[in-house]
Amino acid sequence: MLRSTIKGIAAASLVGAAFFSGFNLEAFRTRREDPLRTSPLLMASRLSEATRPKEAKARTSELAPIDTYHSVLQKILSEYGNPPTAPAELNKWRNKIRYAGIDGMVLAVGDRYTEYWNPEEFKRNMEDTQGRFFGIGAKLDVTKDKKFPMIIEPIENSPAWRAKLKPGDVIVEVDGKSALISDSQHLDDVIKRIKGEEGTKVKLGIRRGAEKKDYVFTREQVNSPVIDSWMQDDVAKIGYIRLDLFSEEADIQFGIALERLQKLGMKSLIFDLRNNPGGMLHVAQDMSARFLPGGPVTWLKEKNGQMRSLDVDITKRRGPLAQGKIPTVVLINGGSASASEIVSGAVQDGGAGFLIGTRTFGKGLVQTIIPLQDGEGAVKITTQRYYTRGKRDINTFRDESGTVTKQGGVKPDLVLVETDKDIEAQWIALRDKPFDRRAAAKYSPQIAKGIELLKGRMVGKPWPKSEKDLPDKPEKSETVSATPKTLRGIPTHAERRQPEHLAEQVKDDEK
Amino acid sequence: MQRRSGSFVFGAGLVLATGIAFAGGARLRQGNAPTSPRVLQTAVGRAQVAENGHAATPNLGVGQDFGGTFETVYSLVKDQYYDTLPSDTKMAQTSVKLMIASLEDPNSYYLEPEQRKLLEAEAQGKFAGIGAALSVQATKTAGYTDYKIIVVAPLPGSAAEKAGLKPGDVITHIDGRWVLGYDPLVSFAKVAQQFQNREVDEKAYEKARVTARDRISGGIRLHAAEMLLRGDTLLAKSIATKEKYALTVQRKGQTTPIKVEVTPGVTTAPTLTTKTLDGKASYIKIPYLSEGTDVALTKALESFPAENTGLVLDLRGTPGGSFEAMQQIAGLLSGRGVVAQEVGQGGKRSNLLANEAARVKGPLTVLVDGGTASTAEALASCLSERGGATLVGEKTFGDALVQGMYLLQDGSAFTLITGKLVSGKGVAWSGVGLNPQIAVASGTPESEVLARAVASLKNRPQIAGTPTTGAKG
Numbered sequence: 001m002l003r004s005t006i007k008g009i010a011a012a013s014l015v016g017a018a019f020f021s022g023f024n025l026e027a028f029r030t031r032r033e034d035p036l037r038t039s040p041l042l043m044a045s046r047l048s049e050a051t052r053p054k055e056a057k058a059r060t061s062e063l064a065p066i067d068t069y070h071s072v073l074q075k076i077l078s079e080y081g082n083p084p085t086a087p088a089e090l091n092k093w094r095n096k097i098r099y100a101g102i103d104g105m106v107l108a109v110g111d112r113y114t115e116y117w118n119p120e121e122f123k124r125n126m127e128d129t130q131g132r133f134f135g136i137g138a139k140l141d142v143t144k145d146k147k148f149p150m151i152i153e154p155i156e157n158s159p160a161w162r163a164k165l166k167p168g169d170v171i172v173e174v175d176g177k178s179a180l181i182s183d184s185q186h187l188d189d190v191i192k193r194i195k196g197e198e199g200t201k202v203k204l205g206i207r208r209g210a211e212k213k214d215y216v217f218t219r220e221q222v223n224s225p226v227i228d229s230w231m232q233d234d235v236a237k238i239g240y241i242r243l244d245l246f247s248e249e250a251d252i253q254f255g256i257a258l259e260r261l262q263k264l265g266m267k268s269l270i271f272d273l274r275n276n277p278g279g280m281l282h283v284a285q286d287m288s289a290r291f292l293p294g295g296p297v298t299w300l301k302e303k304n305g306q307m308r309s310l311d312v313d314i315t316k317r318r319g320p321l322a323q324g325k326i327p328t329v330v331l332i333n334g335g336s337a338s339a340s341e342i343v344s345g346a347v348q349d350g351g352a353g354f355l356i357g358t359r360t361f362g363k364g365l366v367q368t369i370i371p372l373q374d375g376e377g378a379v380k381i382t383t384q385r386y387y388t389r390g391k392r393d394i395n396t397f398r399d400e401s402g403t404v405t406k407q408g409g410v411k412p413d414l415v416l417v418e419t420d421k422d423i424e425a426q427w428i429a430l431r432d433k434p435f436d437r438r439a440a441a442k443y444s445p446q447i448a449k450g451i452e453l454l455k456g457r458m459v460g461k462p463w464p465k466s467e468k469d470l471p472d473k474p475e476k477s478e479t480v481s482a483t484p485k486t487l488r489g490i491p492t493h494a495e496r497r498q499p500e501h502l503a504e505q506v507k508d509d510e511k
Numbered sequence: 512m513q514r515r516s517g518s519f520v521f522g523a524g525l526v527l528a529t530g531i532a533f534a535g536g537a538r539l540r541q542g543n544a545p546t547s548p549r550v551l552q553t554a555v556g557r558a559q560v561a562e563n564g565h566a567a568t569p570n571l572g573v574g575q576d577f578g579g580t581f582e583t584v585y586s587l588v589k590d591q592y593y594d595t596l597p598s599d600t601k602m603a604q605t606s607v608k609l610m611i612a613s614l615e616d617p618n619s620y621y622l623e624p625e626q627r628k629l630l631e632a633e634a635q636g637k638f639a640g641i642g643a644a645l646s647v648q649a650t651k652t653a654g655y656t657d658y659k660i661i662v663v664a665p666l667p668g669s670a671a672e673k674a675g676l677k678p679g680d681v682i683t684h685i686d687g688r689w690v691l692g693y694d695p696l697v698s699f700a701k702v703a704q705q706f707q708n709r710e711v712d713e714k715a716y717e718k719a720r721v722t723a724r725d726r727i728s729g730g731i732r733l734h735a736a737e738m739l740l741r742g743d744t745l746l747a748k749s750i751a752t753k754e755k756y757a758l759t760v761q762r763k764g765q766t767t768p769i770k771v772e773v774t775p776g777v778t779t780a781p782t783l784t785t786k787t788l789d790g791k792a793s794y795i796k797i798p799y800l801s802e803g804t805d806v807a808l809t810k811a812l813e814s815f816p817a818e819n820t821g822l823v824l825d826l827r828g829t830p831g832g833s834f835e836a837m838q839q840i841a842g843l844l845s846g847r848g849v850v851a852q853e854v855g856q857g858g859k860r861s862n863l864l865a866n867e868a869a870r871v872k873g874p875l876t877v878l879v880d881g882g883t884a885s886t887a888e889a890l891a892s893c894l895s896e897r898g899g900a901t902l903v904g905e906k907t908f909g910d911a912l913v914q915g916m917y918l919l920q921d922g923s924a925f926t927l928i929t930g931k932l933v934s935g936k937g938v939a940w941s942g943v944g945l946n947p948q949i950a951v952a953s954g955t956p957e958s959e960v961l962a963r964a965v966a967s968l969k970n971r972p973q974i975a976g977t978p979t980t981g982a983k984g
Contacts, residue, residue: 061920061921062598062599062600062920062921063599063600063603063604063919063920063921064599064603065581065585065599065602065603065606066581066582066585068603068606068607068919069581069603069606069607069610070581072606072607072610072611072917072919072925073610075917075927076610076611076614076927078856079855079856079915079927079929080614080619080856080927080928080929081854081855081856081913081927081928081929081930081931082616082856082928082930083856083857085857096613097610097613097614098580098581099613100609100610100612100613101581101606101607101609101610102580102581102584102606103609104605104606104607104608104609104610105581105584105585105588105602105603105605105606106584106588107605107609108597108601108602108604108605108606109588109592109596109597109602110597111592111594114588114592116584182699182700182720183696183699183720183723183724184696184699184700185700301593302593303591303592303593365593366593368591370587372580372583372584373583376579376580376583377580379583379584379587379588381587381588381591381592382592382593382594383591383592383593384593385593
């Protein structure tokens, strides 16, 4: 049985009438012939009303989605026997059916990233990408026995932080209702209850050790910081920057962190992209440009098969990373996806750094979010595939059952796994000394390895032999807008070519 | 600069309070704007409203054509999706499936062409599967709705009858797999509620959790189970492993479930039969209201000797059938007029009419029981109300839902519950059944039942002056 929730309250509207006028005309013309034939009479429950044998011949003609949607929607709205009676409920019910119809059409595409967002989903998803919401400002996970939400860390200056909540505090109640994690209440559901409108209050029952206490919070806008940085090694001057999400302001924040570390005399850098699920493409482009002297950051393959590159903007001020003066280690793992893969792939292909960790997620697809008029939500469509700077296809392909048919992802130069035990050690360190993330980081073997390699690098040692994937053979069918010369011409720090020259060349090729 | 905070990354499993669900090199683009690299990089949050050169269309309110958003989304997907798209038919079908599913009504569903044919065959009296008319009924309990697949009446000679299924039997398992009559998660949530904020009895909690989990993993969807029992061979291939189904049945008045085996096949509902009973009463049994039954009835009425005085119409175990047949028969037996009413959206009533003039004279008795359902109940109530008939037997099944079937051009279809039937005078029997004027206990020997029916003909007070009487003869 399908369960679905009532979503959205947007008013119905005609959208894009002008733009799609040709379309509408066509639909109107064909719509005169109702694709539905209502059976001449209704049937009592269970016992099929008779479509007469001569009419019952299976028709095999095609269905036109727009006409079918219109007709079926009309039939349901006008004939369903038991719709809600209250006007507000009725409106919700109508919208629920409308959105379900759109959902279904998009679902048929069979791409997990292509979806319709009704107004409510759109609002929620936009909060997520902007890293901004109204809540208490704490990062949550579930307790070890997976029964309750637990505070991993309060965000500084947030309500949770001011109430002196600590990592390890267990949330047992939200507004008097149990926060018990179950099959019907996931962590996300509890988070949804904690979040709300700005200025409203939420009461949390919090257990610390054996003691339980109630806290009342006023929800505030929480700017979840997407970046964190510190000087990991004061002696060797190894900086550390971690990015959680390629949000709109991620690149600016990265610049600020970088500047601060440089002022502290940073000589090398660990850039942590582990568990970074991605974000905005243009932010990934900007950020990659910080590491690369020039050339493409990534290649987009359009629907028509054309390859188009997103390039390093060489008109912008070039930092020390792009000049190759600061040896860099990039940390990746299976949770690094999308924009993280563009950046780590570009760094690897450009020879701008050394990748440590485990193979990344493998999402070589670009989505475009298109908001719809009149608050009707948005549609997210996979519009392009992308390849790394070196034109490697990193998409992981799965069949319908979800089984991987082609392993994608960026394989690091050095594969090093962080075990559950390692993770727990960091967690314990952080619980004992809240906010001392630098100390906790020492328990990560990946960071430790990074420090070791960077120290060696600074005294002239080469990187270890890379374990990275060999480049793919280029597909024969694709039209490549850039000439092979440009492809070969991607500069690396080892080669040191003129970036300006190259950028011009790519532009010319695009024309 | 403000010191930035953030959590250490603990590997997989960490969930940010922000609930990042959005993994993707996603970009926001102004709606409908032409493709250009510059627009492609428009930032999230900067453009929330499509700009396509005209003002937002005013909201036209209820009753307008709702299709605008669908059209926009469809053309955007067509235009921009990077890879091969499924056929238009597939997209339309999935759209319909989800619209119907969003009604959350077990009797409104999408039908593949094969399934549609099964339902159409049933209207003709050909029952595949276990050979019984089935009904899905809902009981609302606190927090969730419990659905049941109930046997209305097994057809004579069907697998269901051979297995001893009775009207009212609830089919709870097929081949040991639970028919998902309710959401085990919701019911589990109730159990979980009891454990909140106190030290948990781990064993009891675990048991409830495991039961809920097993019910899901080992269950059959309600609609799939129903279609399987109605003879969906495609489903049978993918769900059932054997040629025979083992059914677990709950019967009223019995605490232990009954287990039976049925071999599915096609059963055709028997046609109308006639005889003359003692005391010169005519007897007609209509096992199913299939199309053409009215013609057979006309012939049967003509075949009785002229000296026969009354008619016993046997609707016991008649699960219903076609509306048309029901209307025609109602006319033949009680004259032109309103047979029943359908109460549809917003309580709107529409009349079901009989166009035939009455062909019978004399008293009428209708035999009913727990297997008398749907259109057969409508017929019985009409004959009682308008034809002055006496209902003899047991309480009827109580099914009055009106289900419409709508065909799509590709051969698939969907059903909608469009309303409920009530009698011409507005008497409802949905969920409660019709009570016979002369009750005959279940298990009474057939000869005695018939004797009581004949007796009721004689004792029946003469009804005169009803609007229908004039039409008779």
